[in-house]
Amino acid sequence: MEYAINNTSIMGDTVSSAFPADYPPLLDSAACPSEAAGLADGAWGSVTQITMVIAGCAVPTEETTWGSIKTLYSN
Secondary structure, X not given: OEEEEEEEXXXXXXXXXXXXXXXXXXXXXXXXXXXXXXXXXXXXXXXXXXEEEOOOOOOOOOOOOHHHHHHHOOO
């Protein structure tokens, strides 16, 4: 899996700022997410665009219609 994070704005980091209470905890490799905000080193801010690509796995395709797809999810 590959991902790219674009159009970001960093608002603070754990080195120079206190962790804001209204943000979710940072992910920590030892305990994901961290038990308490601020345990992991990192930064917080705003992300407006994330692109993800899953590569290396082929999925077969088949012809269908929109109506037949809708019937799969109707009650």
